[in-house]
Amino acid sequence: MKDLMTVIGFTIKDAVKRKSFIISMIIILAIIVIGFNVPNVLNSVFGDEEEKSKILVIDSDNVFEDTLISLEKEESNYEYTMMKEELSEEEIKSKLENEKYDSVVRFKDENGKITIDYMVENLMYGQETAPQSLIQEFQTQYTAKKIMDAGLTEEQLQSMFTQFEVNVVQTAENTASGNIFVMLMLSMVLFFAIYYCAFQVSSSITTEKTSKIMETLVTSTKPSTIVLGKTIGIGLVGLLQIVVIAGTAIISAKAFLPAGTLENIFDMSNMTLNLGLITLLYFILGYFTYALLYALTGSMVSKPEDIQSANGPIAILVVIGFYLAYFSMMNPASNINQFAALMPFSSPFCMPLRVLMGITTTGELIASIAILAVTIFIIAKISIKVYSSAILNYGTKMNFKEIIKMCKNKND
Numbered sequence: 045m046k047d048l049m050t051v052i053g054f055t056i057k058d059a060v061k062r063k064s065f066i067i068s069m070i071i072i073l074a075i076i077v078i079g080f081n082v083p084n085v086l087n088s089v090f091g092d093e094e095e096k097s098k099i100l101v102i103d104s105d106n107v108f109e110d111t112l113i114s115l116e117k118e119e120s121n122y123e124y125t126m127m128k129e130e131l132s133e134e135e136i137k138s139k140l141e142n143e144k145y146d147s148v149v150r151f152k153d154e155n156g157k158i159t160i161d162y163m164v165e166n167l168m169y170g171q172e173t174a175p176q177s178l179i180q181e182f183q184t185q186y187t188a189k190k191i192m193d194a195g196l197t198e199e200q201l202q203s204m205f206t207q208f209e210v211n212v213v214q215t216a217e218n219t220a221s222g223n224i225f226v227m228l229m230l231s232m233v234l235f236f237a238i239y240y241c242a243f244q245v246s247s248s249i250t251t252e253k254t255s256k257i258m259e260t261l262v263t264s265t266k267p268s269t270i271v272l273g274k275t276i277g278i279g280l281v282g283l284l285q286i287v288v289i290a291g292t293a294i295i296s297a298k299a300f301l302p303a304g305t306l307e308n309i310f311d312m313s314n315m316t317l318n319l320g321l322i323t324l325l326y327f328i329l330g331y332f333t334y335a336l337l338y339a340l341t342g343s344m345v346s347k348p349e350d351i352q353s354a355n356g357p358i359a360i361l362v363v364i365g366f367y368l369a370y371f372s373m374m375n376p377a378s379n380i381n382q383f384a385a386l387m388p389f390s391s392p393f394c395m396p397l398r399v400l401m402g403i404t405t406t407g408e409l410i411a412s413i414a415i416l417a418v419t420i421f422i423i424a425k426i427s428i429k430v431y432s433s434a435i436l437n438y439g440t441k442m443n444f445k446e447i448i449k450m451c452k453n454k455n456d
Contacts, residue, residue, distance in 0.1 A: 047265040051273025052280070055248065059281045069285065073292050080296040096123040097146040099178070100139055104130040105153040108189060122178060140165045149178070158186070230400065231373070231393050233286075234327060235366045238392060241282030242334035242362075243355065245275055246342030249431075250351050267432040271424070275335045282331070322409075323396040329416045330392025333423065334362060340427040361389055369394035386412050388419035 059065055099122045106128070131139070136148050140163070150161040160182070162174035341354040368390040372381035384394040385404065391412045398404040 047269045048273050048276075051265065051270055052277040055274045055277025056281055059244070059248070059278060065281075069288070072289060076289065076293050077296050080293075080300040084300055096121060098123050098125070098144065100125050100127065100136075100143075100145045100148045102127045102129075102131060102136075102148065102150040104128060105151060107151045107153050107158055108186065122181070136163055137165075147174075149174075149182070151182075228370075228373075230323065231366070231370060231397055234323070234330065234393055234396065235362070237282065237286050237327060238330045238334055239359075239362050241279055241285075241331055242338050243359075244278050244282070245335045246338035246351055246355055248274060248278060249339060249342030250345055250347075268428045271336070271339050271428050271431050275332065275339060279328070279331050279335060283327075319396070319399055322399050325413070326392045326396050326416075329413070329420065332420045333388060333392070333416065334358065336420065336423045336427045337361075340423070340430055343427070343431045365390035366393050369397070373397055382408070386415060388416045391416060 101124055103126065125145075131150075136150070139145055139148060146164070148161075148163040150163065152159045152161070160174070160179070162178075337358050338355060341358060342351070345351060345354045365387070368380075368384045368387070370393070372378060372384045372394065375381060381394065381398070384390040385398050385408060395404065395409065395412050399409070
């Protein structure tokens with residue numbers, strides 16, 4: 045146990061003292077703080093409120109009578125100015141140029157046929173028709189006027205424009221619930237955290253192997269202690285990074301964004317202590333699964349420049365696991381989602397989401413954890429076996445045939 049703690053402490057100190065770690069953390073934290081200040085910078089430059097488009101409405105034929113006045117009182121993306129007088133083309137051009145109107149809308153009643161002239165100073169590229177939202181407002185207003193002319197009361201008019209309230213009901217036994225944005229963010233955070241932290245294991249092993257540090261470690265402690273110690277040490281550093289980054293993001297959001305913004309984006313009503321503990325457990329198990337695989341690839345190579353090629357298959361496995369969980373989440377009740385929650389390479393990304401949505405059972409959760417634990421045990425045995433035989437190998441990169449031979453050799 046003492047040797048294990050020594051290796052963990054050495055790994056943590058070595059990782060934290062590296063310039064790459066310090067510089068990357070400073071850059072990430074700076075980007076987070078600056079990023080949350082972007083809305084304030086934009087508001088200071090362009091103003092707090094988005095300006096409404098200024099529309100001049102000409103109704104010289106009295107198509108709407110006095111009903112258009114109500115548009116000025118309603119909340120809209122447009123600021124209306126109403127006119128009953130007829131204007132010539134030159135006068136309209138002058139209005140657009142000198143009075144800063146974004147557009148002019150002119151109504152004409154030609155024997156009961158209503159036409160609209162939508163006029164702007166310059167047409168933008170691809171703008172061939174008037175904005176549909178603008179025309180829709182006028183159509184709604186004209187329809188309401190015609191209905192009122194028919195003698196309907198205001199209550200009857202409102203009942204004709206009643207909006208349906210739609211409730212979506214799932215008939216399956218397990219129903220999905222929860223904020224989809226929170227689920228996506230949780231899955232992405234787990235993916236990047238597990239991938240980034242686990243990747244550092246192979247990099248650390250290969251770097252120290254080339255610097256001959258491993259010769260000292262191997263002669264003073266068992267290879268299994270080194271593998272587990274480095275895996276746990278880098279995992280703790282990665283977990284610390286996540287806590288610092290997440291804490292900085294939350295503090296920056298609270299300090300720089302308008303009050304209630306986070307609450308509007310993230311629905312935390314389904315976030316419980318139980319879910320937090322399950323998510324942490326799957327982060328740890330997922331990290332050990334991939335970290336031990338990366339420890340295996342780190343033991344196989346002798347040069348830091350060979351790490352990328354050796355880690356390629358593991359990186360593909362991580363991506364497949366993540367996307368399997370991501371796409372299956374679009375249909376949480378599907379068989380593929382249940383498969384993703386049980387498969388050890390995708391369950392760290394999928395199962396916390398199923399728990400958040402409330403569609404998993406206790407049996408599925410226990411089975412998923414058990415499969416992950418067995419997978420970790422098997423990978424650990426193989427990684428330690430290969431590590432013991434390959435860590436002092438400074439020749440060429442080992443191939444899988446040699447690895448299989450090492451695993452079969454019980455005398456190593």
